[in-house]
Amino acid sequence: MPRLTDLSTIRALCQKHGFSLSKGLGQHFLVNPAVCPRLCEAAGLGPGSDVLEIGPGFGTLTQELAARARRVVALEVDSRLLPVLDETLADYTNVRVVQGDVMQTDLNALVAKMFGGPVTVCANLPYYITSPVVMKLLESRLPANNLTLMVQKEAAQRMAAAPGSRQAGAISYAVHYYAQPKLVFDVSAGSFTPPPKVKSAVIRLDIRKNPPLADEPEREARLFRLVRAAFGQRRKTLVNAASAGLGVPKAALAGAMDTLGLPPLARPEELTLEQFMALEGELAAGLF
Ligand code: SAM
Numbered sequence: 211m212p213r214l215t216d217l218s219t220i221r222a223l224c225q226k227h228g229f230s231l232s233k234g235l236g237q238h239f240l241v242n243p244a245v246c247p248r249l250c251e252a253a254g255l256g257p258g259s260d261v262l263e264i265g266p267g268f269g270t271l272t273q274e275l276a277a278r279a280r281r282v283v284a285l286e287v288d289s290r291l292l293p294v295l296d297e298t299l300a301d302y303t304n305v306r307v308v309q310g311d312v313m314q315t316d317l318n319a320l321v322a323k324m325f326g327g328p329v330t331v332c333a334n335l336p337y338y339i340t341s342p343v344v345m346k347l348l349e350s351r352l353p354a355n356n357l358t359l360m361v362q363k364e365a366a367q368r369m370a371a372a373p374g375s376r377q378a379g380a381i382s383y384a385v386h387y388y389a390q391p392k393l394v395f396d397v398s399a400g401s402f403t404p405p406p407k408v409k410s411a412v413i414r415l416d417i418r419k420n421p422p423l424a425d426e427p428e429r430e431a432r433l434f435r436l437v438r439a440a441f442g443q444r445r446k447t448l449v450n451a452a453s454a455g456l457g458v459p460k461a462a463l464a465g466a467m468d469t470l471g472l473p474p475l476a477r478p479e480e481l482t483l484e485q486f487m488a489l490e491g492e493l494a495a496g497l498f
Contacts (some may be wrong), residue, residue, distance in 0.1 A: 214270040215243040236336025242401030246274035252394040253358035260325040264333040269298040276302040283324045287311045328353045334360040348388040357415040366411035374482040380441035389415035433490045440478035448478045456498040466492035
């Protein structure tokens, strides 16, 4: 099989299968041969690993995953890629391609059916749905040991930003609640065809076995409703944004902030994850 990181191979496959890249699906395929091995190293893959890949594209990363891991399941939304993947993955008996939209797929059921045990999630994610996919992967409580993902560099920095720091966004709180993030390496735009307009980076999220509210799913859901609402309106104070987003009286939020000794005009990114958890606990049940 010719190398998928050669542009001439990609062009030939496009021509043979009458395939044209879809910008709408975030199709930027890797052509830098150094990236996939580094991503696999970062994910800590070995011969016993089972891997769920999202968005195999032409199968460049999939081939590297298949060469290192025990089994790979690759979930691809674009049905036009299935015949291409049949060809590019023909030499690998340990890969199954599943057609489906990651946002519409029951990932727990897929993993249970295909592997029955823990997985590592690896992907060069389509950037247009990075946050929803990462949130889904985290919230669905997959039996995953780590998620090693290529994303837009800015998104990677946002995910890794410590809650309570200026760079933090709603996703930083979810990432730190469910996982321990580590920025692994940067990837230049020229590593893809076509090159995206932004820089990329690989981030590894080591999934926590026991997030703090794991045994209280209702409180956990409330915590993230609160976080999302607090970050829902840029440049507003936490009290104003959360009040508007949740339909909770400002006085209730202000009172809870006061009880916890938090500044009344605090912006959401000024609170640590622990402070957000305390605030959720302070707000009466049934308020939102
Ligand atoms: N893994 C390939 C590579 O690195 O060369 C392709 C990565 S490309 C950035 C993203 C891939 O995700 C494309 O193959 C695209 O069709 C697929 N994709 C886009 N939206 C998706 C979705 N909702 N569910 C599953 N796959 C999706």
